[in-house]
Amino acid sequence: MEQHIDIDELEKLCIQEKNQESFVNTFVKRLLYTLAKDKYSATARDYFLSAAYAAKDYLVARWIKTQQEYYYQDVKRVYYLSMEFLTGRALGNNLINLGIYDACRRSLEDAGLDLQDLMEYESDAGLGNGGLGRLAACFLDSMATLQLPGYGYGMRYEYGIFYQILKDGYQVEKPDNWLRYQNPWEIPRPEFLYPVKFYGEIQQHLHPSGEFHYTWVNADIAMAMAYDTPIPGYGNNTVNTFRLWSAKASRDFDLQFFNRGDYMQAVEHKSEAETITKVLYPEDSTMQGKELRLKQEYFFVSATLQDIFRRYDKKHDSIDEFPNKVAIQLNDTHPALAVVELMRLLVDERFIPWEKAWDITTKVCAYTNHTILPEALERWKVSLVQKLLPRHLQLIYEINHRFLDQVWIHNPGDHDRLRRMSLIEESPEKQVRMGNLCIVGSHSVNGVSELHTEIVKNRIFRDFYELTPEKFNCKTNGITQRRWLVLANRRLADLIADYIGNDFVTDLYQLKQLIPLADNPEFQQKWRQVKHENKLDFTAWVRKHPGERINPDSLFDFQVKRMHEYKRQLLNVLHVVYLYLKLHQEQYTEFVPRTVFFAGKAAPGYTMAKLIIKLITSVGHLVNHDPITRDRLKVIFLPNYSVSLAQRIFPAAELSEQISTAGTEASGTGNMKFALNGALTIGTLDGANVEIREEVGEDNIFIFGMKTHEVEELKAKGYDPLTYYNSNADLKNVIDMISTGLFCPETPDLFRPITDSLLYHGDQYCVLADFASYVACQQQVAETYKDQETWTKMSILNVANMGKFSTDRTIQQYADEIWGVKHTPIEMD
Template structure:
């Protein structure tokens, strides 16, 4: 019995090949505002059953989304037809996260229908801004990984590269964050509570995914034996498609997300017997797979659910890929020619074992041929050098939950180690390092090693990160396969993070550089020659101030804190993690506060420190840092001596929509991770594109940003990655740095004695103890260098012409950081695919 349903409903005729392009759908042409008004109104009335006179903002949003979806679907079907007829290779992007955010304005922008829609809604008596705000954020990601995947999907469509993204349709997504008395509180993010008008349910694509059970050796008629997996449990993967339209509607792709259901959602016999809870127990268990993004894995049950999630969506996606390939009339031997499968981090790495299982067990492919096909299809993007983030799974859990896959991994590992011995890697230490099984921590499967060995290309996401991959986590594998690792520096979609997030700056750029800047990011370089133009600087200042006023209003509404829009807005927004060093920032804020109190008339630059970000529910130290930031803010913001010179703000529930307000208002971008620990970053690109200056370490893409914007236009500080490695090897004693820095010692002492936690002096003892004893992320080592860089920031801020010249040069240097460039490099270097010609 296979774990994948044999039900298959192809889009194609029995011949397996489409006869030609489909007949265009009979969508009413939109020639005027009246046409578009009537199309929206028709959806409101006939699709939603709402009355124009009583329709809510949410009703108008749904009607507009449905009207837009019709047009995007028409583009998507046309793109599918062109792809099939051309016999074009497809890209399949497997990611556990797709942080797409709100889609309304993104879709309107790419269809060039924003102005038309404003006018049409106005005639209908609806307010465009309120309607767009009625759309919930699709909370399908945690941070940079998921936002990168969303940018890549939009760029692939913009470049007409046939692509299907695969992930999980989380019912709750990442939690909604509230701050209560300074403490992070996690609440369900019910973004699907009112439905999702963008998605299309695809029941004909559903398939059944197995877990547990046993493996049987079965003899064939020719005397050979094959393995048959008999799962103990089946979970149905339910397909939901969201069409993704590219820039200027050149092409449309799809994002296919899987939700989990029981194969038999209701046991009627149990229900009739009065066991109402037992009757739906199987469905409750199945639905847990797609209930929440990143369930806590601090318990064995949580670890099992994480693994179930990863296998569930990977297996459903591979079933879909093979179904499509065979339905189009191709032999499986041609799969690498027709399908490029990208693993976004290690979460979908189990897909390599699943592909081998499907090819060998289900389709009868010989082992070596199956491995050729598998390696030819897969490529793997690594996003971290943190050992704890390179996933490993207990062998015992894998053997129980995925017994056939564990057998396949054992055989793959034996083949891999034998090949390594043949190349001279025969020592016990090298074999242990190269093995897919880590024997040092209770026997665990190394998913990063599986992904590396099963892929024809492995890429890092910045030049520094890729170099460190070769030197550290994948050093021994790199020696075996010296041509496998390549670099593709991350990028962001300018449509979202400039055109939509900052229309004021976009209008200025079009006025100065022409319409070409909307299609070609390299045109931004033309700003360099205008950096000294006082007229341009004046317009840029006006744009920024308007954005800062908008953010100040939001802070006032949400937190009741008044901000001065003429102050320096110093912004640190990203996931809370110790290596990202929000702690370094708030320590310097405490030190600055103490200095201002000591000399209030010393001519300080007014500054607003803005934080936002979520900490994993089980990450106690990160949650405590959030409380520290909020407690420090409470004291500083209410200090009459310093309140006009320094404010600290923590905005709750950071998401894509909030980022779109914060980033255009930022003057200074905090990118201060411990050097060698941030793979790339994309927030650094978004801020610099919008003209913020970066204060940062030589980490991730900060290095490449410095090279493109100029070393004089970025504030670099701290230890390099090489110096960090030396410190750790030599033995690191943070107390020495604390004793040598009175400012640092004073800040730590204030936190430790309860200045910011009156009545509970030991509240932040875990933070103080970490800083004094181990300081794994070298906060104390970099403190003085960071504080000195902040004084350079203040000095440049006082020189208004110099500051805004640097801001112009930051925007001018960001053309290479477009996700269009990144996707173009993936297509050329890794996927070997081109955009469709029309």
């Protein structure tokens, strides 16, 4: 007799069982039936995997229901395209968002296991370089928490951002094989496999309609396979999808070559295809590296757009509803080819007339600019695009031709404006300007802080702003409080909840209820106790890992971010040398002990940034071992900065260094994470520091240095760094000590490139010009730290006024003002 299974009924039974089942029972089932281990054979890593699989079990029914509901309601969905995602470890965050963190911790304790210890076995998914990737991860969390139909799309790099170690004080890059052990969160989706073309030729033919159509032939093909990770919202049933693409060969190997004994040739195609997702940001100093990077960018957008169309076509027979059902956000210029690929799919594959296709494309695409530095705006050689993506270059030229016609209509005779706005830079070797392409192909262009947006409108893309001012808007960055307060700093989150409740977890503006408590002695004491315990934990970790002894009662001063000259780690280390020299000269009667921490990775090919790391470690070696200074001043470089390390740092931090040259940092999000955890900011009026000062009040932040317009004016009239060097005896002494080899006596000229860049090569980021102001501001920091009541009050007020800097606010603005996507609650049966 034939049996029929009611899938719907089976799903309901599974959901009901899961709701009734305890976490520890699920944990044991996963240990036995997924990992085939028992208490005699299981390792600590097995226990972590069992906990992760158990947590995922709680997500899956919600995940399936969420996707079903999106189809059933035919909602408009947003697709967030980013080449970088720094998601961090998922177990703790998922348990927080499920609302079962404490219950699971207690259940595991009853079984003799420590949840914190288990979480250490999870690899950081190093799929990003810095703030860009961390912001994208926060956005996914907020989209799910706000119950918005959202998808993250990225690349499943086999090797993420490199693993950084220090050898003799130098950065050494090691492979970051984050997939060495199984990733319990991802689910392979071999049914979602898309061909992506490269190279080949374009054939033109006349369509029966009388129009020319184009076919891409003789192309190499790589296959894009999807891997999905669930992203749960906090306190709701929404579980969105984070989809990463992995490159696979279109065939495993050529059997004819294999049978002839040519084994290398047999697998060549497979190896070449799978190289596409091998590593994040391949070294692009060679033409092969550049070609691979452009391959990655096209592979990513091609697979994503095919997937978006597949999902759209399930419910729609016509393309007409596409802009009403799809929003695509381009996170920086890396996904810029999505504009051209969307046009190719519409015009070449679906035979949509150009004008209609362009209207659809510009209504669907929106662009976030993340950089003020002109050299960071991507450009690709026309010859490379022609070779790799021949049809796309044709489309770029056609888009450019039509766009410049419009520019000419509005600005007749202005050839310079045409040159500046063209998608093609007419340099000795022509290049495609990806930033210009993003702006032309999008209906929205947003900066990521108020200052940054003004610079985008008035300096970088002024011509475009004058042509279409309605496109430009600001969406100040944020962070998710679920990871960066509730998970990372459980002591502080619990203290806050004891006084004002838990509503701040989904409405960060609720922290304003702390303002009346800022002067409360009892609350201040508890606040200080939380910070002290966090510092003790961090002290113990530093003693165990970098192997350094630090004074937990010293001022914990942190600068942790990507190593770059504009972020001015150099200014910070000059101040350390200044303090060292003053201590030797016995010019402090009451010196505030200070531990200065640095962390961050330098790009493998960035020689100057790597030399600055060596300077920091060399200064630290001398300062930390000098009997005059070692008990009062310490310098620690923490290797391999990552999300999991950041979660240790922010709760312990007391001073946050945000000291980039005014007008160079787009926003920053580390500044927000530090402030949310009670650290006070010393910084320039750059990026989101401007808005942080507006929120916390100028009395609760330490601001120094030139403003953006002052930097521009100084450079316009001719900045001479030697003037500052010769007129400031302390600065001169510091520079001379570095240049003459005090910190590297075995190689006295080692740091001469650094001092020469400051004195004789223009000091591009005005380190010397801001030095005196920075030193004076640091003295103010030290004086304030002596008064712990004042310092604590300032710390409380910083946390209390962080409401604006939640990504919940940022994402809601994107949803309302750019995407047009709606809140879609998910109800479980």
